[in-house]
Amino acid sequence: MSSIYRKLVVYFLLLNLFAIGSVGVYSYYKEKEALLSRTFDQLISVRMEKKTRIIGFFRQRISDMENISRLPQVRKIMSEVATSGKGFLSRKNKSPLDQYHKYLFDYLKDAGCYTRLLLLDDATRAYSLDLRSPFEKYQILQPAEIKALQNFRLAHENKKKAFVKEVVFNPERDHPVLLIGKNIFDKSGHFLEMLALEIRPAAINAIMFENNPDNPLSNTVEVYLVGNDDLMRSNSRFLKNSVFKTKVKTPGVFRALKGITGQAQFKDYRNIPVLSAYSPLNFSGIHWAILAEIDAKEAMIPIYSIRDNIIYLSLLIALISAAVITFLSRKFSDPIKKLKAETTKIAAGEYGNTLEVETKDEIGELTRSFNEMSVRLKVQADKLESEKKLRLRSVIDAQEEERQRLSRELHDGLGPLLLTGKMKLESALNTKKEAMKATMGEVMKLFSDTVQEIRNISNNMMPSGLKEFGLSIALQNLCKEVMDNHPIKIHLVLDLKQNHYAKTTEIYLFRIVQEAINNTLKHAGARHIQLSLEEIESHLFFTLRDDGRGFDADSPPPHKGNGLINMKERVNLLNGYFELTTSPGKGTKIDIEIPI
The missing domain is CATH 3.30.450.20 (PAS domain)
Structure with missing residues (x-):
């Protein structure tokens, strides 16, 4: 997988190369355009100078003729x-x-x-x-x-x-x-x-080949004349005896003989690319074309040198830029790499680690935010660990309390009944028949009491009415049993659309109501309890409100029981919502929402 460091280096290098390349190409073509313009200007100057001299030559010859004839x-x-x-x-x-x-x-x-x-x-x-x-x-x-x-x-x-x-x-x-x-x-x-x-043709050639110090000709520059039959009227610098022998059929000749003056790049009579400045040469009965040309290869030598310099300079700038980009990319990516490493530790459960904030930019802000997150996760993790331990302890405590309760009930309830029955049966072995019948009646009464005690123990462990008659009847029986055994008034409101719900939902919700009532009886000192259980749009809404003493919800509870924790845990297991509202002297309210 490519790292952000490599991406930054690659992206910045590509952007830098694009910028350098664009500037280099633009500079090259602008210099090429300027060079071509200067070259054409020089060719035009040479062509005009030769044309002026040829016309001057003809005028001088006409002057000679006029003078001689007089x-x-x-x-x-x-x-x-x-x-x-x-x-x-x-x-x-x-x-x-x-x-x-x-x-x-x-x-x-x-x-x-x-x-x-x-x-x-x-x-x-x-x-x-x-x-x-x-x-x-x-x-x-x-x-x-x-x-x-x-x-x-x-x-x-x-x-x-x-x-x-x-x-x-x-x-x-x-x-x-x-x-x-x-x-x-x-x-x-x-x-x-x-x-x-x-x-004499040589007189024309002398003019065309004479070099002007103001317009010195390079090695491949030549100025020549072409007649309307496309044959040369002056010698070529490159071909011997070319007058009236070398045919020149180039775009420049064609246009000049048509009376057009201009400049262009094309292949000359040698089939070599040239830059050409052409013009018609018309004097009296003469209709020629005059062309000044230079080999494109020679004309482009300066621009090739400029091109090479641009390439070398671009490479140098690219190398320097690459070094700077590498340094800057590493400077930007190293903090991110450190953040990534620490994030991996957090993903592995190692919280609380922080990084040094080295900059004041967005990366520095990100580092500060990461440090805050790490510290908060540490606090949260510690809190969750405490809650986990507390839940585990509450489960163990609940199991232990249930064992103790069951032990008490067996010891205090079933134990004496069975022991009494045993003693009566033993005594009946030594009694007369009439006394034995009376003793057997007493033993039968003890067995009936024993069976009832076993049923009571079973109902306390799993209310039989919940399974047979549903949640509504079970809650009614629970409230009646509490009011029969405690001096408290319970007002129960039920609005359920079904007799039975999911087994887990019924058991957990019954235990939540049972735990809420037990907490009120043990800690609230309340005289009235209002209970409501409603089914609305596939959700069960349970509310408990008492008129007890209440407590500060932001402080630890004044008692060390696990009732609230057990209720919250059961609500979480049902993917529900639990809310506790209480304050000293204003009673307690519990709101629970459970999806069906």
Whole structure:
């Protein structure tokens, strides 16, 4: 059986662990939420910084195009190209414009952002200047490339400002290239030529990979661009040659291309869980998605550290709490164990033991109450033991008195009669026949007296009328016999619904009435006795009232008889109720209730 000490320890430990666990889980998730929020804020900051720089880059390139297109020398070069046709490519470069050719070449090459310069005239001729090769490497474009440039121009036919768009020169072999175009019009607004610059992908990668000291990138953070065909437009930090080769079909790309800005956690193009901040990147004819991401595992390293610290701290607190709870539980349970041990002693009949009151709380009150109970039980037990001894003595005394009475009656009554009869019979042996007849008559008279005496003795031991005629007749005979032999008046009221009751009930109740009358005759000095015996609702109610001297009920009786004790004992054996009411000079009243 589990003790209260174990229960207290277990309950308090469970409650303590629940509280520590709840606080730990709450702290962990709050810290995790805060960390994720900070991480997303940093990713958003990096994404916005890169987006701003990309847009700034495009604006700078457009500015370059606007500036170049306004130079008169560039217009003359383009006019020369338009008029010379293929001769422009085959002639010896001795034109006065050669110095401007070199200036333009050097300017664009030094910018480091362009691959080649493209010229498209209104005669559907197109030339390219490769900025990665030595000077004078003009080439005529292929028909497919010319058509792509024409479509590029027609899409922005009426635009006078520079524009940016991705163009695919050969859909079967090439990937899109990024072009900045500018339509050249004469003073009347008639289209002359289109000037275009092809942007190097490396220039975009340089921006995406350049680290900002204010937003340093960790080992797994990357910012990349994705086109509307779901292909990368900037290199991956983890995959080589990923531009136009790696397809990114993640929720972030899908939402960003739909024009939605946000942040979420999902698996990236490597199928690795990441935290991602995504946004659309729209500029002129460019419609891309820009994403800043970090591996969730790396992002969660601080929270894992916090989690471990919370676990270690929780375990430490739990151990300390367990020690404190064990101490307190023992402090609470030890007095209860002592009370239990003493209660076991009381159950075994060892009364009167007390415990030291060590506290002033409820346990202290319980200990005081236990001490009072133990002392009272000791007093009660002593009292019951005294009453037990008194009852036993009264039984023995009653038996002894009955023997003495029977002895007296045999000695004083039957003895002389039998002795006289014997003597007369002996004397008759020596007498004549006539005298013998007279003697025999006297002996017969003595035998009749002897039989009557035996009947009287028997009636005193067990009234014959009680068995034959019932309780009512027996009580009437008892009252008549008492009044015939004593100077006292008895008024008897009987209201019984049956002639006979249970044998034990009849005998005990008769003896109770007999004992009550005898006590009154011996000790009360009364002249009148009122007796009533009634049957009401399956109960017998007996009342005796006399006009005797009475006595103090709270003090020991002035006489040493066992009459009251015998009456109480018989009433208890019948599961009844006994009440004595008396006071000096006011007589005595006895009320008895016995269930039938």
